[in-house]
Amino acid sequence: MPVRDRSLTEQVHDALCEMLLGGSMRPLDRTSIRDLAERLGVSAMPVRDAVSRLVAQGALVVERNRAITVKLLSAEEFRDLTETRILLEREVVYKAVQRVTPEALATIEDIHARFEHAMSDPSVPDAVQLNKQFHFNIYEMAGSPTLLHLTSINWLKAGPMINLDLGLPSRRQRNALSVSAHRGMMEGLRNGDPQAAADAVERDIRGTFKFILENRLNIKNGEE
Known part of the structure; x- marks a missing residue:
């Protein structure tokens, strides 16, 4: 070819x-x-x-x-994917905090501010894109192409499920959880605390799973 x-x-x-x-x-x-x-x-x-x-x-x-x-994941598939994401994304965030530079932090601060604005204003349509930018700007700082590749594949499977509710005005509880978790990741980055940042990304992933499973979809049998 x-x-x-x-x-x-x-x-x-x-x-x-x-x-x-x-x-x-x-x-x-x-x-x-x-x-x-x-x-x-x-x-x-x-x-x-x-x-x-x-x-x-x-x-x-x-x-x-x-x-x-x-693909609409079943509850068991989504649960398994969630646990795998937690293992990988905790590690990649931990590494990223250890390598963060002032320039990279400034970029992420800007994305974080725009994400919070988008989540608080239903007329702003960019919450989904800003969420992805926020996470992957952090993940790229880890300096591990292998971890980044594996994380990207998992996001391709999880992304459509995550985006079922993210940013919708009626999902205030989910929005608040995402904003809180992102703030925790930012605090970890600012303070050079990789454990705090890793804990925050785990809260974000687990909270997303719980909310979607209980409030957005009936996916016990892979059906909406």
Whole structure:
């Protein structure tokens, strides 16, 4: 395959990942190769290749009629993914606090301030994107490509579930939990306290799981 085609496939894969992580593709959403190709302004081949990768990563499902759906995790799948995320993300946050620079901290402070504003004002549509930016700006500071890769794959599976409620005006309890956890992560970063930051990211992940399981979805059998 020519280098140009490989590059285009990578770009399409990245675009689909952003759609999954950013909230524009949600559990049980249905689409097709043609629809995605038209949406991204490319031919069907790179979309097909990118979708195949995401199916292998567990983020998408291709049905018998060739419709592409975002996987809705069962309660047990979501619980298992949550525990795996906690193990990985505690470690990556712990490492990040040990490597934070003043410049990186200033960037994260800005994202955190914009996230809090978005969560407090229903008219601001950027909460989902800012949540992702906040977490991954921290995770990238850990300096571990392997941990970052594994974390990214888990987010592709968890992101659509997380984004079911994040930022919706009626989800004040969930919003308050997210803001509180992010503040805890910021305190850990500012004070050079990796344990506090790791505890805060665990609260964020566990709180998200509990809220979605109890308040947003009936996913005991993988159904909405």
